[in-house]
Amino acid sequence: MAKPVVAIVGRPNVGKSTIFNRLAGKRISIVEDKPGITRDRIYSKGEWLTHSFHIIDTGGIEIASEDKILVQMKHQAELAIDEANVIIFMADGKAGVTEADKEIARFLFKAKKTVILAVNKIDNIKMENDIYEFYSLGLGEPYPISGAHGIGIGDLLDAVVAHFPQENEEPYDDEVIKVSIIGRPNVGKSSLVNAILGEERVIVSDVAGTTRDAIDTLFSTNDQDYVLIDTAGMRKRGKVYETTEKYSVLRALKAIDDSDVILVVIDGHAGIIEQDKKIAGYAHEAGKAAIFVVNKWDVVEKDDKTMHQFHNKIRDEFLFMPYAPILFVSAKTKRRVQQILPKVNEVAESHAMRVQTSALNDVVFDAIAVNPPPSDKGKRLKIKYTTQVAVKPPTFVVFVNDPELMHFSYERFLDNKIREAFEFTGTPIRIITRKKDEI
Numbered sequence: 001m002a003k004p005v006v007a008i009v010g011r012p013n014v015g016k017s018t019i020f021n022r023l024a025g026k027r028i029s030i031v032e033d034k035p036g037i038t039r040d041r042i043y044s045k046g047e048w049l050t051h052s053f054h055i056i057d058t059g060g061i062e063i064a065s066e067d068k069i070l071v072q073m074k075h076q077a078e079l080a081i082d083e084a085n086v087i088i089f090m091a092d093g094k095a096g097v098t099e100a101d102k103e104i105a106r107f108l109f110k111a112k113k114t115v116i117l118a119v120n121k122i123d124n125i126k127m128e129n130d131i132y133e134f135y136s137l138g139l140g141e142p143y144p145i146s147g148a149h150g151i152g153i154g155d156l157l158d159a160v161v162a163h164f165p166q167e168n169e170e171p172y173d174d175e176v177i178k179v180s181i182i183g184r185p186n187v188g189k190s191s192l193v194n195a196i197l198g199e200e201r202v203i204v205s206d207v208a209g210t211t212r213d214a215i216d217t218l219f220s221t222n223d224q225d226y227v228l229i230d231t232a233g234m235r236k237r238g239k240v241y242e243t244t245e246k247y248s249v250l251r252a253l254k255a256i257d258d259s260d261v262i263l264v265v266i267d268g269h270a271g272i273i274e275q276d277k278k279i280a281g282y283a284h285e286a287g288k289a290a291i292f293v294v295n296k297w298d299v300v301e302k303d304d305k306t307m308h309q310f311h312n313k314i315r316d317e318f319l320f321m322p323y324a325p326i327l328f329v330s331a332k333t334k335r336r337v338q339q340i341l342p343k344v345n346e347v348a349e350s351h352a353m354r355v356q357t358s359a360l361n362d363v364v365f366d367a368i369a370v371n372p373p374p375s376d377k378g379k380r381l382k383i384k385y386t387t388q389v390a391v392k393p394p395t396f397v398v399f400v401n402d403p404e405l406m407h408f409s410y411e412r413f414l415d416n417k418i419r420e421a422f423e424f425t426g427t428p429i430r431i432i433t434r435k436k437d438e439i
Helices: 014-023 068-083 099-111 125-137 153-161 187-197 248-257 274-285 306-317 339-351 357-370 408-422
Strands: 005-009 044-049 051-057 086-092 114-120 178-182 216-223 225-229 263-268 289-295 326-328 383-390 397-402 432-435
Touching: 005 014, 005 068, 005 248, 005 408, 014 051, 014 086, 014 114, 014 225, 044 306, 068 099, 086 099, 099 125, 114 125, 114 153, 114 225, 178 187, 178 248, 178 274, 178 339, 178 383, 187 216, 187 263, 187 289, 187 339, 216 408, 225 339, 248 274, 263 339, 274 289, 289 306, 289 339, 306 326, 326 339, 357 408, 408 432
Parallel strands: 005 051, 005 086, 086 114, 178 225, 178 263, 263 289, 289 326, 397 432
Antiparallel strands: 044 051, 216 225, 383 397
């Protein structure tokens, strides 16, 4: 199920980016004490208790401004509000209620969305009396917080997650393989959908950004049910023209959340760019099975070495995804398109594979015999046993004497040995190290 979306809005310089970074758990937004510094929405993921969600940081809203940048920021905030399940409206406790706050409050009333009012910069208990004037905005109870000191963030998040939609049942049976097609604009994703389906089900255009929403297409072939999710092309942030793309990045992230297998489409003619790596990274971080699909191979000038060279280029550029198979196709001529679904079946099976504990430990102990764990300052890592605790992606817990002794290189060695033994094609696997007496 796609994660809920939380948008942080407010006038410039009230501390939205500071709160965004706290919720995301890392410094992503640029924080500077100048109005208007955050001009684009910035996306990340947050977690609170058992809830996981998408967060959007927006530029400050200036309702009455005619400044082109501020008008664009207002438009982007409108789109964030339209997409969000819950809106955090941030105000400045030191500045008090301003006319801009009142304008934004009226604007939010019209949106008919759940709004949580957060009053920032309440840095100590003596300042909490400063929040009462914010009741005048008519948005309910104001939550006093301090982005700089982390005060009140837990109470704010409790209020936010209380308004998340109830989790519905999965709309498709477990047997249905859900496939997202992602990539930057104009790499031929919609054409690829049509080539796979064999009929014109999705509008195809050479204009980047034509596909504005994720489109689900349910179909069957060879007694297997699939859902193809054609997502809008993802542009590099800063080049996203919201009037045409309507949240393409966020909707692609939602599609990834809902998928089993991701087809990462690369333009064979244009080659690999940095944004391709970022797009593939979304799928990898989400723990999804993945296949690289190099499209437009029909228009590539090539000889007998070209495919091999491009294959090696992908391996060099996407070092974090050595498990993902690579296919070279042409959606236009349909050449090799018939290879996609069999490969989807293969990687989906790997993604959901569960191995017996006894067989798993045989592999791990054989690996230890060949390459004993390293020692650090006289202490040697001792692996007690290993067990699989989850699928999609396959996740393994390795119980050891001291987790601090597990070097990332040895973890990678075990990853490779487990892959070799059980043929985890196309899926990331995760290894978690725990102390033996940990439950």
